[in-house]
Amino acid sequence: xxxxxxxxxxxxxxxxxxxxxxxxxxxxxxxxxxxxxxxxxxxxxxxxxxxxxxxxxxxxxxxxxxxxxxxxxxxxxxxxxxxxxxxxxxxxxxxxxxxxxxxxxxxxxxxxxxxxxxxxxxxxxxxxxxxxxxxxxxxxxxxxxxxxxxxxxxxxxxxxxxxxxxxxxxxxxxxxxxxxxxxxxxxxxxxxxxxxxxxxxxxxxxxxxxxxxxxxxxxxxxxxxxxxxxxxxxxxxxxxxxxxxxxxxxxxxxxxxxxxxxxxxxxxxxxxxxxxxxxxxxxxxxxxxxxxxxxxxxxxxxxxxx
Ligand SMILES: Cc1ncc(COP(=O)(O)O)c(C=O)c1O
Numbered sequence: 001x002x003x004x005x006x007x008x009x010x011x012x013x014x015x016x017x018x019x020x021x022x023x024x025x026x027x028x029x030x031x032x033x034x035x036x037x038x039x040x041x042x043x044x045x046x047x048x049x050x051x052x053x054x055x056x057x058x059x060x061x062x063x064x065x066x067x068x069x070x071x072x073x074x075x076x077x078x079x080x081x082x083x084x085x086x087x088x089x090x091x092x093x094x095x096x097x098x099x100x101x102x103x104x105x106x107x108x109x110x111x112x113x114x115x116x117x118x119x120x121x122x123x124x125x126x127x128x129x130x131x132x133x134x135x136x137x138x139x140x141x142x143x144x145x146x147x148x149x150x151x152x153x154x155x156x157x158x159x160x161x162x163x164x165x166x167x168x169x170x171x172x173x174x175x176x177x178x179x180x181x182x183x184x185x186x187x188x189x190x191x192x193x194x195x196x197x198x199x200x201x202x203x204x205x206x207x208x209x210x211x212x213x214x215x216x217x218x219x220x221x222x223x224x225x226x227x228x229x230x231x232x233x234x235x236x237x238x239x240x241x242x243x244x245x246x247x248x249x250x251x252x253x254x255x256x257x258x259x260x261x262x263x264x265x266x267x268x269x270x271x272x273x274x275x276x277x278x279x280x281x282x283x284x285x286x287x288x289x290x291x292x293x294x295x296x297x298x299x300x301x302x303x304x305x306x
Pocket of ligand 1: 044046076189190192193221222223265267294
């Protein structure tokens with residue numbers, strides 16, 4: 001038995017689960033493995049990136065003791081940062097689009113964060129955060145960082161994001177599957193998960209696929225921003241991109257909950273839809289792993305569970 005020094009030490013080391021019931025139901029050739037990253041302290045995989053970015057910044061001196069931290073977020077990165085900042089003694093300001101679900105802002109506030117909500121661009125719909133919405137959030141985050149003399153925990157630019165997955169998520173998947181995984185796919189937001197996982201998995205012969213929405217107006221919070229360049233993916237030699245619709249993401253999140261008892265969000269559904277498609281095509285007979293990126297509890301106010 002071990003007593004951890006803080007909840008930050010409980011980030012990572014999540015279970016990898018065989019989805020035998022879904023494989024049987026869909027008569028798939030091959031295996032589906034789900035990494036339950038919704039079991040992290042902030043109920044998402046982004047806890048990993050938050051811890052890694054803050055620890056690297058403290059180690060390099062880019063972040064001074066007690067200095068304020070600012071970051072834009074769809075809610076999950078902000079929750080991870082709120083947890084890490086609470087434990088390490090940094091005030092934290094989360095900048096988020098009003099397009100993201102309300103429970104995310106509530107949770108960050110509960111964890112001591114100041115939450116600045118940025119109205120969506122004209123014509124954008126609630127629950128659908130576009131690249132244009134994100135540009136407005138970025139502008140606000142830059143302004144607040146300057147005003148407060150803060151450290152910007154920039155998930156799109158800082159190497160700590162991808163490093164967390166190259167050093168944590170991917171080696172965990174590799175070891176938990178006894179080196180049997182043959183493909184990995186992930187819905188892209190910052191690209192930190194995919195880029196970091198690719199760095200570890202590609203040299204081991206694992207093919208790595210991006211998951212993207214089929215349409216700019218989609219309900220899959222946390223990514224699918226159609227950005228021209230994602231630095232976190234630089235050098236990642238992807239085997240391809242799997243495109244999924246919002247409806248497929250929704251159906252597959254529901255399937256995951258009903259059939260396997262795994263309560264994830266939209267992007268988990270998008271990843272499952274992509275993994276199934278891979279097993280039906282390019283990766284037939286293989287072992288495809290993906291992340292359950294966050295908890296279904298974060299979507300109780302949305303159409304996901306109506
Ligand atoms: C629920 C969810 N899924 C997927 C992603 C995308 O992950 P990444 O930023 O590592 O590409 C995020 C990012 O915030 C997220 O919150």
